[in-house]
Amino acid sequence: MKVLLIFPPDWLPSEPYLSLPALTSVLRPAGHEVIQRDINVDMYDLMFSERFLRHVQNRIDFELRHLQVVADQRGLDQEEGELRRQLEVWDEPSLQALIRDVTEAKRILRCEDFYDIDKLEWATHILHTTMAYISLGYYPAQICFPPIETELVYKPFMSSEILEALDDTQINVYRDVYRFLLADVIEQEKPDVVGISIVQQKQLISTFTFAKLIKEQAPNTHITIGGNIVTRLRDALMEKGGLFQFVDTAVLYEGESAFLKLVNALEAGETDLTHLPNLICRTEHGLQKNKDVFAEDMDKLPPPDFDGLPLEKYFVPRLILPYLATRGCYWGKCTFCDHFQGYVEGYRTKQIGQITEEIRFLQNKYGNRHFHFTDESYPPALFRKLSRSLIDNKIDIAWTTHMRFEETLLDEEVWRVAAESGCRYLHFGYESGNKRVLDLMDKATNLDAIRTNLRMSSKFGIWNHIMGFFGFPGEKPEEAEDSKRFCHENREHIHSLGFMTFVLGRFSPVAMEPEKYGLTAYKNPEWDLALDYYFTVDEGLSIQEALEVFDEFERDHDPKWDLRTAVREYIFLYVDRFGTNELTQLHVRPDQRPAVYNNPVGMV
Structure with a gap:
């Protein structure tokens, strides 16, 4: 079968997204021809x-x-x-x-x-x-x-507005993107199957625009959609069904084996797809979510295949490749998080030897030095083992990943080895500087451990970026002040930060048990594809009060956190290039502050 895989706009064009290369890595060895198109980076290059x-x-x-x-x-x-x-x-x-x-x-x-x-x-x-x-x-x-x-006027959290956007020739820029970048591909390649990977909500408009136009141009092409957003919105997408008129199937949860089974079934001419795992398909009775589900055995998955992607088009001077060693989150308890919806099984990891060899393989094949380990939260044991393995196997790379603060990482030697292995930039989930609020979140994070992790990481030249938010249900004003105070007290070892206000995720534990957390959620039935809800709280900061705390923090925080570039991939490359986390040239100059900057705390 000839399979066209599409990554749609909008996403940052700083590195490839992993979903297409992961699918390609299992389709090609099975004998299928795969065409990968990162229409997101192609679109920006075109624009x-x-x-x-x-x-x-x-x-x-x-x-x-x-x-x-x-x-x-x-x-x-x-x-x-x-x-x-x-x-x-x-x-x-x-x-x-x-x-x-x-x-x-x-x-x-x-x-x-x-x-x-x-x-x-x-x-x-x-x-x-x-x-x-x-x-x-x-x-x-x-x-x-x-x-x-980007705002296209139409709301991506309403299926009715997405449907309305599809034929709007004035506002919907993705119609022209299709004409410039996809129409000829469909005409020349004539794919049997098109797979579109959706990873954030704003991609829904471009996705269904492309799907509608593909169906108009090549009605017999089988179109399937997948990605974490599709998994989380599966019931809502099926309930009204309007958007499903433009696609044939949807792959839920993990996609490699499930999508391969779908392509194999289509190649065999099967019309009854109800036996396939992780699939929404049409039957004579309407849309059906199949009963069988499948979770990947990480040890059996091959390394991602980036062949065919326009690796020279990404908006960076040095190619950064994503790599995923785990599935799920090893902690998996944070009450504000709903990422677990993307999996049917819990945390799993590849073996350290396999990880090391796959990184070596990718580096040799694509000639890159920079890697982004895109795991939801890098496990401390794997963090230690991988650092040592990269050194022992003389693999010269620079890498960045996402971490929890951990009491098991208080040994200075751990951070020295991590830095020696190429660790340059860490994205930490800080959330709050107040012990009671952290306990409400079930973070189980010790504030002394946070201080120590930051100090040791910083000492060895690693850039520390911390992420937090104000307004977790029940958080009091003085507890929000603790979060700000903690940041300022540790500013020597915090190089950048990204704060926001609490968002009530549709599938988070807080949303599942609102009475436990003293809140009331308001669900607008017209916002059928909403991923979060408006809410009120019984006590603590309201949404508006949390916004006021956030605004105050933006006005009054340490000037060192105002940066001349806020793209994490760019800072990662700078840290590696200059060999230090003391990049004073990135700080906003005093003469820039009044006219150009108003404390851009949030990083992309």
């Missing part, structure tokens, strides 16, 4: 090109002609008048300058000039300016870089 910017110019010219007709007929209202003024700014010399600048910006991000922070910051500014120009061509959409901020 930052003269070809696409000229396309936007044509849309702007059309809109200006339309506004002139409206002006002649009845006059322009305030919004229309302001839009025309913004459109008219972009004359031919201005557009030529933008094309020249964005071409240079892409070059900077992909070469050694990246490590000059003035040039990196300039390039990032040009990308923001370019996206503002593109947004004018799709007004009132706000298409942004980084993509987390």
Whole structure:
């Protein structure tokens, strides 16, 4: 079978996402032809090109002609008048300058000039300016870089609005992305199966836009969707069913073996798919979620296969490859977290020898030095063993991963070995600096252990990024102050941080037992694809009060946490390049602060 795998927008184009290479690694050895398309990185590469910017110019010219007709007929209202003024700014010399600048910006991000922070910051500014120009061509959409901020007017947490967005030729930029990047692939390759991997909610609009257009162009193509978002929204997607008219199946939970079984069944001409594991399929009675479920044996999974992805297009000067050694979270108790919904079994890991050899294999095959271990939370035992194994096997890499603070990692030698093995940047789940609140979260984190982990990691040159939030149900104002105070008291060893306010995840333990945590959740039935809920609390900080605490922290925190780049992959590369976590050149300069920055604490 010929299988086309698609990773849709929007996601950061700093490294490949692992889902497509993981699927490819089991499909190709089984004899299937696989075409991998990271449409996300292809889209940004396209958007930052003269070809696409000229396309936007044509849309702007059309809109200006339309506004002139409206002006002649009845006059322009305030919004229309302001839009025309913004459109008219972009004359031919201005557009030529933008094309020249964005071409240079892409070059900077992909070469050694990246490590000059003035040039990196300039390039990032040009990308923001370019996206503002593109947004004018799709007004009132706000298409942004980084993509987390993109708003297409339509709400991705409502299936009714996603359906409405699919045929909107003014706002839905993904219709044009399809025409530029996918239509010819479908025509020339004629895939038997298309698989689309969805990892965040905003990808739903692009995913179903692509699916609808593929069905219009090639009606007999079998389309399946998968990813953690599909798993978490499985019941909601089936309940109304409107979006399922554009896809044939959905793969739930872990996808490698389940998707391979689906492709094999389709190759054999099977029409009854109800026996396949981890699958939603159509039957004569409607949509069905099959009973059989399957969890992967990690030892039997091959290393990811990145062949065919445009590895030269990612917006970094050095290729960063993702690698996953575990499934699930070894702790798995945090009451605010719902990541466990993506698995039918608990925590599992590959053996240390297999991990080491697969990293060596990937490094030799793709010639890269940098790895992102994308595990949900790297287990302390594996952290120690992998560090030692990389050194013993003389594997020269730089790596970053996600960690819990642990009392089992209080030995200074552990951190020295980790740094020697190439550990450069750690993303820590801090959450709170108050013991009672940490206990409510079931973090079981000792504050003294946090201090020690931070101090030891920092001592050996590792960049510590901590993540936390305000407003966990029942948290009192003075307890939120403890979180801020802890950060400032340990600021010497905290290099960056990302704070937010508590989000009530739809499938989190807190949402499952709201009365236990003293809250009331409000579920809007029209928001059928919502992944979180509005709520009120019996005591402690309300949502608004938590926002006020957050805003105050943004205004008053230590200036060292205001950085000239907030992309974690970029900081990771900087730490490795300069061999230190003391990167003062990344700090916002005093002269920049009033005009450009308003304390961008949150990191991407």
